[in-house]
Amino acid sequence: MFANKRLTNLDFKNNLINVNHTLVFYDRSKAQNTGFGINSPKTKAGYRSVPMIGTVRKALLEQNQWLEDIGLKSVDTIDGFQDFIFVNRFGHVQHQGTLNKAIKHIVRDANFDALEKNPSINEDELLPNFSCHVLRHTFTTRLIESGMNVKVIQAALGHSDIQTTLNIYADVTKDLKQKQFSKFEDFIISSTPNTPKVHHFVDN
Structure with missing residues (x-):
């Protein structure tokens, strides 16, 4: 950025x-x-x-x-x-290629360190490969997660079309809803141990 x-x-x-x-x-x-x-x-x-x-x-x-x-x-x-x-x-x-190469090395070293400390670590707990451009999406995600107004986010990102911002907003909030409901279900199960856990699918 x-x-x-x-x-x-x-x-x-x-x-x-x-x-x-x-x-x-x-x-x-x-x-x-x-x-x-x-x-x-x-x-x-x-x-x-x-x-x-x-x-x-x-x-x-x-x-x-x-x-x-x-x-x-x-x-x-x-x-x-x-x-x-x-x-x-x-x-x-x-050069963007140099920065992406540096990120790749950071991800590699961080994952090697995590695997050395815990060889049985789940793959989803390791860092994925990503590029500089992904950081823009991460920035957008954090803005949405913080509860920032979508018009303010649009202005910060420089989107001329609000729909571009809303599409990202919809994806992020859908994921947030799924995570929140999963936490809610864990809370219910911990309160009533005999309650079976099921998978929820949240609409857009």
């Missing part, structure tokens, strides 16, 4: 992240030396300001401070844009 963020897009005074461009990677023959280019958001709704919660603000400030401490600066100028926050050890913008 923040791989293409620049210092000028961060408003620490008002705690806002201003989204007004997208960093994309092209075939090197079609772009500059870096292979990267800057795109505008696909729709008007894509231009947005996302509130910066405390943990995100802290992480961004720490990243900026870390760059200063080690003397690492963003060296790329891409379609006139500079000062990217998340760069590699040479100061170049991060």
Whole structure:
């Protein structure tokens, strides 16, 4: 989500992240030396300001401070844009493939550690393989689970069509209902031990 963020897009005074461009990677023959280019958001709704919660603000400030401490600066100028926050050890913008590879290694190491501690661990308790893009869906899921208004979620994600947001909302809330009813059933069974457990299917 923040791989293409620049210092000028961060408003620490008002705690806002201003989204007004997208960093994309092209075939090197079609772009500059870096292979990267800057795109505008696909729709008007894509231009947005996302509130910066405390943990995100802290992480961004720490990243900026870390760059200063080690003397690492963003060296790329891409379609006139500079000062990217998340760069590699040479100061170049991060490639999505590199980030996905790093995530894959984290998942692998975490699962190896879990299996070493408990060889009989259930597979569904291990981390699945996922990519950077999945994190956007995770973010959306957490917003919905927190009870946030669907219109606020739509604005934060930059969806021009509310139906796109509602489709995700329906999927998440369906899963939440199933989990909640499962917990409710466990509560009933614990209260009345002779009650048989059955599987519930919750409609949309």
